[in-house]
Amino acid sequence: MSTQVCIIGAGPSGLLLGQLLHDAGIDAIILERATLEHVLERVRAGVLEQGTVELLERAGVGERMHAEGLVHEGFAITREDEVHHIDLSSLTEGKTVMVYGQTEVTHDLVERRAQTGALSHYQVEAVDPQDFDTDHPHVTCRIGGENIRINCRFIAGCDGFHGASRRAVPESAIRTFEKIYPFGWLGILADVPPASDELIYASHSRGFALCSMRSHSRSRYYIQCNAGDSIEAWSDDQFWDELRRRLPAEMAEAVTTGPSFEKSIAPLRSFVAExxxxxxxxxxGDAAHIVPPTGAKGLNLAASDVHYLFEGLRAHFLEREDTLLDAYSQRALARAWRAVRFSWWMTTMLHRFPDNAPFENRILETELAYTLESQAAKTALAENYVGLPY
Structure with a gap:
């Protein structure tokens, strides 16, 4: 089997890259270890930067996103009982974000790929990128019980933090940077109307909380929890009670409770591979970098990687020009580190760290106070939140 680009991973980044390549007339095969059903059921982030929205439009999947997605011009940050509004639009000359779940993005891309007849394989086993440092790169795998070799010109590792792509790189050729945070996020999805028309980031002495949404009738809520907590230790009633304790009274009263249909605990880490x-x-994407979800950068950072790689591959195949492809790592990492910094900063400023000394806690409290009082600081926050330019 042969193709021009072999894409490992059928998450949003792999699907988006595959669709852009297909539409440009560049042959690409996608390999995914999970079932299609599992891919479509993954629950992930839901805040899209303007650049991500534009890439999805370019891939031909903008119609439902614009019909059902929620455009947000700002969000709230609360500090104990105080409420502060971050007006993204006015601080960034009209830029906004789109609230549209990653699950919906994946559905749209899968449907678009099927409509255009592009090739994807699911439940692929033993995926192994080989000889990518030679003139004969290929991927070996097992599809339907049959051993397959896929010859290709390039391999795109879009298979996440635990995927085969980064593992295939010799340790001597790669450098990694990592920070593990001493807490997690307990999150639930519930079919209840959101507490606010905008996202609420809550900084509280009991810990961080986030009020988000997927639609006008589906809400996504998170609370900071201990790193060792189990889902079984948290009933729905306990979750709702703790969430409301961390919100100002008026916002707490606006929370509509109901049974959750998805509940999970996500550990928080910052990670970059170079x-x-x-x-x-x-x-x-996640094969190269992970950010805590506080700054809403995970999917958006993967989309910017796709942008840079697609530009390079298109120029290589259609223009016989390799300048952009050769610059991929440098360009992608420069933007990745800015997003990693912003996500670390948001996480550090808004959460409670169990082992912090009193001095460190006072510094973080002062950092938040300055950010909420300074027009320049709020502008910097807004510019990063809506997404730095590609």
């Missing part, structure tokens, strides 16, 4: 290119193998 470089992001190894010969003919390119790392994309």
């Amino acid at each position: 470089p992001m290119r190894f010969g003919s193998l390119f790392l994309v």
Whole structure:
């Protein structure tokens, strides 16, 4: 089997890259270890930067997003009982974000790929990128019980933090940077109307909380929890009670409770792998970097990687020009580190760290106070939140 680009991973980044390549007339095969049903059921982030929205439009999947997505011009940050509004639109000359769940993005991309007849394989086993440092890169795998070799010109590793792509790189060729945070996020999805028309980031002495939504009738809520907590230790009633304790009274009263249909605990980490290119193998999205969800950068950072890689591959195949492809790792990492910094900053400023000394706690309290009082600081926050330019 042969193709021009072999994409490992059928998450949003792999699907988006595959669709952009297909529409440009560049042959690409997608390999995914999970079932299609599992891919479509993954619950992830839901805040899209303007650049991500534009990439999805370019891939031909903007119609439902614009019909059902929620455009947000700002969000709230609360500090104990205080409420502060961050007006994204006025602080960034009209830029906004779109609230549209990653699950919906994946559905749209899967449907678009099927409509255009592009090739995807699911339940693929033993995926192994090989010889990507030679002139004969290929991927071996098992599809339907049959051993397959896929010859290709390039390999795009879009298979996440635990995928085969980064593992295939020799340890001596890669450098990693990591920070593990001493807490997690307990999150639930419930079919109840959201507490507010905008997201609420709550900084409280009991811990951080986030009020988000997927639609006018589906809400996504999070609370900071201990790193060792189990889902079984948290009933729905306990979750709702704790969430409301961390919100100002008026916002707490606006929370509509109901049974959750999804509940999970996500550990928080910052992670970057350098470089992001190894010969003919390119790392994309979570395969190269992880950010805590506080700054809403995970999916958006993967989308910017796709943008840079697609530009490079299109120029290589259609224009016989490799300048952009050769610059992929440098360009992607420069933007990744800015997003990692912003996500670390938001996380550090808004959460409670159990082992912090009193001095550190006072510094973080002062950082938040300054951010909420300073027009310059709020502008910097807004510019990063809506997304730095590609």
